[in-house]
Amino acid sequence: MRRLLPALPLALLLAVTACAGGEEQEEAAGQTEETDAGAGGDAAPDADTEADALRAAGGFVASLQAVDGEAGCALIDPAAQNVLVEAHGGADCAEAFPAYAESLPDAEGAEVGDAVMGTDLDGDTPIATVTLVFPGEDDPGVLEMRQDSDDQWLATRLPGTTLGGA
Structure with a gap:
């Protein structure tokens, strides 16, 4: 049990870092899509x-x-x-x-x-x-x-x- 306890914080840190990185990538992809739409391609006319x-x-x-x-x-x-x-x-x-x-x-x-x-x-x-x-x-x-x-x-x-x- 003592061997698992030091590994637990490391595992939690890796899990949190992985989740945060995925969200940043999704946000960056969303910003790219918004930028592309605003560049004229499928931008909605007024x-x-x-x-x-x-x-x-x-x-x-x-x-x-x-x-x-x-x-x-x-x-x-x-x-x-x-x-x-x-x-x-x-x-x-x-x-x-x-x-x-x-x-x-x-x-x-x-x-x-x-x-x-x-x-x-x-x-x-x-x-x-x-x-x-x-x-x-x-x-x-x-x-x-x-x-x-x-x-x-x-x-x-x-x-x-x-x-x-x-």
Whole structure:
């Protein structure tokens, strides 16, 4: 019994040290995960950013419903405008826009659905992938919008077109 008593404090000391070290490692791992999330990867966008993106998507849908090429093209980035012109003809985006609106299942009844917020690969540019709901269609369209350097939201990918834009 006397031989066990001196070993008992040493065993307790080792057990306490091992447990404390594990907690420190877990805390360090948690801090790394928080740092990574804050670096842009999966950081949650603020509510204002999402609201601004949805407002811009709503403006795009309103331009579809009104078949207003000037208003619609003001919400489309230049590369996506080129895709629209190539697909639907016309001298420019505003001229091609009515044919684009007519090519959609029911542009007049289109509505803005949910938005999924993210960023580009660098984590610098906010991106909103907005579902556009067309009445009677099982496969809703997707409108991708990016915030540009002037904090304006522009459509970079349009439902019913091939990939275009940034």
